[in-house]
Amino acid sequence: MARARADFPTADAIAALVDPEGRLAIRATPNARAEAILLPTPGSPPVLAVRVTAAPEDGRANEAALALVARALGRPRSALTLLRGATARNKLVRID
Numbered sequence: 001m002a003r004a005r006a007d008f009p010t011a012d013a014i015a016a017l018v019d020p021e022g023r024l025a026i027r028a029t030p031n032a033r034a035e036a037i038l039l040p041t042p043g044s045p046p047v048l049a050v051r052v053t054a055a056p057e058d059g060r061a062n063e064a065a066l067a068l069v070a071r072a073l074g075r076p077r078s079a080l081t082l083l084r085g086a087t088a089r090n091k092l093v094r095i096d
Contacts, residue, residue, distance in 0.1 A: 008037050008072035009037055009072065011073045011074050013039055014048060017040070022095050024092075025092055029050070030052055031056070031061075034051070035053055038051070066080045080094070081096070
């Protein structure tokens with residue numbers, strides 16, 4: 001039986017986390033059971049939690065995380081640029 005596709009937060013809810021310079025902080029979790037995007041809880045830092053099923057090898061988890069965020073925002077993957085955190089869980093992404 002196929003799993004139900006996870007619901008993403010609305011593009012507006014994600015866009016509210018973007019700073020004035022167009023940067024978005026994300027915390028990526030590779031090797032997850034299912035792909036998901038979770039908004040921060042009230043009172044916590046404005047960091048978007050992104051869970052991907054890809055392994056953190058050869059940048060696959062980074063690409064999967066950026067593609068997932070782009071899909072949730074309704075933008076092409078090419079509109080997102082990884083600024084910082086290529087080998088870390090905490091990443092900074094520019095949205096063009």
